[in-house]
Amino acid sequence: MKNAVSYELIKEDSKSKARRGRVTTPHGTIETPVFMPVGTQATVKAMRPEQISEMGAEILLSNTYHLYLRPGHEIIKEAGGLHKFMNWNSSILTDSGGFQVFSLGQLRKITEEGAMFSSHIDGSKHLLSPEKAIEIQNALGSDIMMAFDECIPCDADKVYIKDSLERTSRWLKRCKDYHQDIEKQSIFGIMQGGMHKDLRYQSAMEIVEMDMPGYAIGGLSVGEPKEVMLEVLDYCVDYLPKEKARYLMGVGSPDYLFEGVERGVDMFDCVLPTRIARHGLAMTSHGRVNIKNAKYARDFTPLDDNCDCYTCRNYSKAYLRHLHKSNEMLGAMLLTEHNLHFLINMMKNIRKSIEEDRFLEYKREFYDNYGKF
RNA sequence: GUGGGUAUCGUCAAGUGGCUAAGACACAGGGUUGUGGCUCCUGUAUGCGUGGGUUCGACUCCCACUAUCCACC
Numbered sequence A: 001m002k003n004a005v006s007y008e009l010i011k012e013d014s015k016s017k018a019r020r021g022r023v024t025t026p027h028g029t030i031e032t033p034v035f036m037p038v039g040t041q042a043t044v045k046a047m048r049p050e051q052i053s054e055m056g057a058e059i060l061l062s063n064t065y066h067l068y069l070r071p072g073h074e075i076i077k078e079a080g081g082l083h084k085f086m087n088w089n090s091s092i093l094t095d096s097g098g099f100q101v102f103s104l105g106q107l108r109k110i111t112e113e114g115a116m117f118s119s120h121i122d123g124s125k126h127l128l129s130p131e132k133a134i135e136i137q138n139a140l141g142s143d144i145m146m147a148f149d150e151c152i153p154c155d156a157d158k159v160y161i162k163d164s165l166e167r168t169s170r171w172l173k174r175c176k177d178y179h180q181d182i183e184k185q186s187i188f189g190i191m192q193g194g195m196h197k198d199l200r201y202q203s204a205m206e207i208v209e210m211d212m213p214g215y216a217i218g219g220l221s222v223g224e225p226k227e228v229m230l231e232v233l234d235y236c237v238d239y240l241p242k243e244k245a246r247y248l249m250g251v252g253s254p255d256y257l258f259e260g261v262e263r264g265v266d267m268f269d270c271v272l273p274t275r276i277a278r279h280g281l282a283m284t285s286h287g288r289v290n291i292k293n294a295k296y297a298r299d300f301t302p303l304d305d306n307c308d309c310y311t312c313r314n315y316s317k318a319y320l321r322h323l324h325k326s327n328e329m330l331g332a333m334l335l336t337e338h339n340l341h342f343l344i345n346m347m348k349n350i351r352k353s354i355e356e357d358r359f360l361e362y363k364r365e366f367y368d369n370y371g372k373f
Numbered sequence B: 001g002u003g004g005g006u007a008u009c010g011u012c013a014a015g016u017g018g019c020u021a022a023g024a025c026a027c028a029g030g031g032u033u034g035u036g037g038c039u040c041c042u043g044u045a046u047g048c049g050u051g052g053g054u055u056c057g058a059c060u061c062c063c064a065c066u067a068u069c070c071a072c073c
Helices: A049-055 A064-069 A073-078 A082-086 A098-103 A130-140 A158-178 A197-208 A226-238 A254-262 A272-278 A310-314 A317-325 A329-355 A359-370
Strands: A006-012 A019-025 A028-032 A034-037 A059-063 A091-095 A108-110 A115-118 A125-128 A144-146 A186-191 A214-217 A245-248 A267-270 A281-284 A287-290
Touching: A006 A329, A019 A329, A028 A034, A034 A059, A034 A329, A049 A329, A059 A064, A064 A073, A064 A091, A064 A125, A064 A130, A073 A130, A082 A091, A091 A130, A098 A108, A098 A115, A125 A130, A130 A144, A130 A158, A158 A186, A158 A197, A186 A197, A197 A214, A197 A226, A214 A226, A226 A254, A254 A267, A254 A329, A254 A359, A272 A281, A272 A329, A281 A329, A310 A329, A317 A329, A329 A359
Parallel strands: A034 A267, A059 A091, A091 A144, A144 A186, A186 A214, A214 A245, A245 A267
Antiparallel strands: A006 A019, A019 A028, A108 A115, A115 A125, A281 A287
């Protein structure tokens, strides 16, 4: 039997651990390294699926926890699966709800069985277990399902981190045992271990032993300083097998993407570009632009003179500022489109630079232009 | 013209004799990283229509003026 999802290594950079590859799923291929836009509630906020396709996105992320609570996974199954429900015919990765164990911290209780949540919508109680998380993701029909894990805060104590990581490994085994149709959907395992090298190693060994089609590095970008994150990431990647896709969860600012690629990561996702767009911030080749700033009131030039996205081809900073200040939804739509285009395009350039064996040169060039992150 | 009301930040306003004059919106900056949240944080009146007066002390009381609103002529 063939796994639904596979990874092919195409080329390695000679001066860094960056690598050019390809992930294949039942819904197509994904050129890596890749940035995956996040569509938590079966929609990338403010975007139509066609727009995201046109930008070149080959995979989206969506969320088990949210879709389970609303509209309910049975309804999505009835609709013919998540792809059909949201009119997205390329690949989908669903997060398992593990992150909500972390982000909705005050509303939950964790046991060996799983995590008991209070719904943030109506306060109702739900148990999310490894089996339940896979059952839901089976109903959604995503190509890549994430194992149910516990994402712990960066200041957790070491004893707790070790207990938690071992539980996450046991949960992965349960996810794997529960899942039946491995030709239709694949599960990625998630490494934990906090900021401790020995625990990261332990976690990696435990999950790699289960021979999953891909592995994610979880529990990073959870509030720790950048240097710590990079140091941990450095050795984490080395603990993962070369022939499988590596996914760094929750990372999406341009600098972190470069640093991740440099260390051998293939996949990234992040709400940052879409969320900050809704809050009036744009990522540009010259750094962040806060469209709310008074200095743009009479700036009739595009957001980014190096960008050929729909927004930059047609609208000025003054207009985008006006839309944002007037609370017009087109403002969020145009900035979201720009930010996603920016990151997707940046990843395209990164892939090209690896193919041409000049990744570090491209990184330096990008950093010089970007200035402050 | 007569009678009555009202005048506090750009706007809407709380305060009613006594510490450094609420709050909201607007404005100005900043944050955001496996999305609960078009959101969160911070800042902004030495000043209470103008001029007098009463008082130890007035945005608060009194007088005049100005502006504005309502009613009547």
